[in-house]
Amino acid sequence: MPILGRRDHIIDVAIRLFCEHGFHATGVDRIMREAKVSKKTLYNHFRSKDELILAALQQHDSVFRNNFVKDVEQLANTPEGQLIAIFDAAEAWFSKQNFFGCMFVNVVGEYSDPTSPMRDVSRNFKQMIWRYIVSLCVEAGAKNPEKLANELALLFEGAIVTAQISGSALSASTAKNVAKQLLAANLAKKADK
Amino acid sequence: MPILGRRDHIIDVAIRLFCEHGFHATGVDRIMREAKVSKKTLYNHFRSKDELILAALQQHDSVFRNNFVKDVEQLANTPEGQLIAIFDAAEAWFSKQNFFGCMFVNVVGEYSDPTSPMRDVSRNFKQMIWRYIVSLCVEAGAKNPEKLANELALLFEGAIVTAQISGSALSASTAKNVAKQLLAANLAKKADK
DNA sequence: GGCAAGGGAAACAGATCGGTTTCCTTTGAG
DNA sequence: CTCAAAGGAAACCGATCTGTTTCCCTTGCC
Numbered sequence: 001m002p003i004l005g006r007r008d009h010i011i012d013v014a015i016r017l018f019c020e021h022g023f024h025a026t027g028v029d030r031i032m033r034e035a036k037v038s039k040k041t042l043y044n045h046f047r048s049k050d051e052l053i054l055a056a057l058q059q060h061d062s063v064f065r066n067n068f069v070k071d072v073e074q075l076a077n078t079p080e081g082q083l084i085a086i087f088d089a090a091e092a093w094f095s096k097q098n099f100f101g102c103m104f105v106n107v108v109g110e111y112s113d114p115t116s117p118m119r120d121v122s123r124n125f126k127q128m129i130w131r132y133i134v135s136l137c138v139e140a141g142a143k144n145p146e147k148l149a150n151e152l153a154l155l156f157e158g159a160i161v162t163a164q165i166s167g168s169a170l171s172a173s174t175a176k177n178v179a180k181q182l183l184a185a186n187l188a189k190k191a192d193k
Numbered sequence: 194m195p196i197l198g199r200r201d202h203i204i205d206v207a208i209r210l211f212c213e214h215g216f217h218a219t220g221v222d223r224i225m226r227e228a229k230v231s232k233k234t235l236y237n238h239f240r241s242k243d244e245l246i247l248a249a250l251q252q253h254d255s256v257f258r259n260n261f262v263k264d265v266e267q268l269a270n271t272p273e274g275q276l277i278a279i280f281d282a283a284e285a286w287f288s289k290q291n292f293f294g295c296m297f298v299n300v301v302g303e304y305s306d307p308t309s310p311m312r313d314v315s316r317n318f319k320q321m322i323w324r325y326i327v328s329l330c331v332e333a334g335a336k337n338p339e340k341l342a343n344e345l346a347l348l349f350e351g352a353i354v355t356a357q358i359s360g361s362a363l364s365a366s367t368a369k370n371v372a373k374q375l376l377a378a379n380l381a382k383k384a385d386k
Numbered sequence: 387g388g389c390a391a392g393g394g395a396a397a398c399a400g401a402t403c404g405g406t407t408t409c410c411t412t413t414g415a416g
Numbered sequence: 417c418t419c420a421a422a423g424g425a426a427a428c429c430g431a432t433c434t435g436t437t438t439c440c441c442t443t444g445c446c
Contacts, residue, residue, distance in 0.1 A: 006423095022303040024217035027403060038424045039405080049404060100305050105354055109299030110215040114360055126358050150367045158351030161298055165319050167307055174343045178375065185374065199393095220433060231394045232435080242434065 007045045010035045014056045019100045023053055023110050050117075053107075057121040060103050065128055068093075079139035080183060086133070086156060087179055091172035094163035101164035105157075129153060141188045148186045155179055200238045203228045207249045212293045216246055216303050243310075246300075250314040253296050258321055261286075272332035273376060279326070279349060280372055284365035287356035294357030298350075322346060334381045341379045348372055 013035040017026045028049050032042045046052040068089060075085035093099060100106070104122040111118045130153045137145035137152075155175040162171035206228040210219045221242050225235045239245040261282060268278035286292060293299070297315040304311045323346045330338035330345075348368040355364035 020305050022215075022217060022305075024215060025303060028405080029402080038426090040407090040425090041423060043405065044422085101302060105298070105358070106302030108358055109294060109302045110218060112213050112215075112293050119358075122358055123360075126355070147367075150364075151371050154351035154355055154364060154367055154371070155347060156351070157354045158347035158349070161350045161354055162319070162347055165298070165301055165312075165315055167316075171343075171347060174340075174347055178344050178347070178371070181374070181378065182371065221435085222433080231396090233395090233437090234393060236435065237392085 006037065006041065008059075010037060010042060010045060010052070011056050011059045014052055015060050015103070016098070018053065018056055019103050019106070020098070023107060028052070054117055054121065057103065057107065057118060057125075061121060061125045061128070064103075065125070065132070069132060079136045079141075080187060083133070083136050083140060083152065083183060084176060084179060086152070087159065087172050087176035090156065090159055090163075090175070091169050094160075094169035094172055099163070102157075102160050105161065126153075126157075129156070140183070142186050143188075144186070148182060151182055152179055155182075199230065199234065201252075203230060203235060203238060203245070204249050204252045207245055208253050208296070209291070211246065211249055212296050212299070213291070216300060221245070247310055247314065250296065250300065250311060250318075254314060254318045254321070257296075258318070258325070262325060272329045272334075273380060276326070276329050276333060276345065276376060277369060277372060279345070280352065280365050280369035283349065283352055283356075283368070284362050287353075287362035287365055292356070295350075295353050298354065319346075319350075322349070333376070335379050336381075337379070341375060344375055345372055348375075 010031065014026075014031050017031055017034065028039065028042060031052070032039050035042075042052075046055065071089040071092070072082050072085045075088050076082045104125045107118050108122050113119070130149055133149040133152050133156075134145050137148045142148045155178055159171040159175035162174075163169055203224065207219075207224050210224055210227065221232065221235060224245070225232050228235075235245075239248065264282040264285070265275050265278045268281050269275045297318045300311050301315050306312070323342055326342040326345050326349075327338050330341045335341045348371055352364040352368040355367075356362055
């Protein structure tokens with residue numbers, strides 16, 4: 001009912017439908033039906049479907065990263081521990097009923113133009129995740145934090161897609177296992193403390 | 194003109210368009226226009242668009258794996274070398290002009306029903322790649338070939354998606370670097386020969 | 387030459403797409 | 417109470433979707 005909540009509500013419904021069925025397959029009629037708003041209201045808040053898609057991506061970008069970082073910080077309180085906890089948080093994510101892979105991976109499969117604003121948001125999301133991992137690597141005292149972050153981000157990405165296709169969350173522990181080896185090889189020993 | 198080549202030609206065009214623009218966004222009108230066949234001919238070979246999608250996925254499954262294995266075998270002639278060469282072949286793949294990510298990753302973003310035949314083909318493709326890696330790990334004398342293959346497949350998957358989103362082929366060498374470390378840790382030393 | 391089969395072009399069908407407009411009701415602030 | 421703004425329901429628009437059908441022309445085979 002509150003005016004300010006309407007827009008966010010539409011975006012929430014749109015995110016859910018886009019994640020589950022894709023972007024082209026999800027019509028505005030269905031979004032408006034499930035959000036229980038009229039088409040007039042929807043187009044009062046968004047000039048076009050593309051603008052709604054973009055708003056959904058940006059909202060999901062913000063919310064997902066915020067929650068993910070919070071989850072990781074709740075699972076461990078040292079930088080090394082948090083780098084590993086990323087994969088525990090991932091496993092919990094993969095195990096959710098409404099897990100349909102990464103929205104930002106799914107969107108690039110439907111919009112191939114590299115100058116598309118959807119791809120900009122997608123690239124930006126992955127870069128933000130990477131920077132987060134870099135910052136943890138720096139705190140953990142990695143010799144080459146950016147290189148280590150590249151490797152950990154790659155494992156993360158691979159685990160997400162593998163979980164999506166296989167329908168199993170096992171890939172998270174596979175990635176976690178490799179991550180542990182990478183940390184052992186790239187982090188200063190505790191003796192250095 | 195040959196009757197037998199028509200069906201394959203339609204499939205080839207469909208694969209190209211599905212990879213570049215996605216499945217829902219690619220209409221049969223466009224496929225038929227670019228394949229230079231009439232709609233009658235198209236529906237004479239395929240009962241529905243879904244059947245064409247399925248045929249395209251199966252064809253791509255077969256052709257891609259065949260070519261990929263051939264590329265790997267051309268790049269190295271030992272099992273250890275081939276396990277590494279996977280990522281060199283990947284880099285060449287990522288660098289192609291018409292690289293739009295993995296068709297089987299893209300398709301699961303548009304068809305979320307786990308019982309969908311499209312997802313069956315996708316799962317099967319990833320499993321075939323995994324089995325190929327397992328066989329190389331066995332030949333290379335890995336202690337736990339299936340576990341090592343899980344890890345290498347994860348790196349492979351992560352490299353593909355990262356290349357697709359970033360638009361850069363650098364992820365291949367990142368994955369290759371990690372793969373080398375994994376092989377060094379999991380393969381019997383040369384002294385054992 | 388004649389003839390059946392296949393294919394091309396295009397009309398057609400019914401549904402759905404994104405998006406606009408109309409009309410009427412609700413609602414909140416002065 | 418009044419009145420303007422906002423929202424809901426639904427008609428409407430033109431375009432596009434998958435899929436079917438019609439008509440005509442080519443082509444290969446006997």
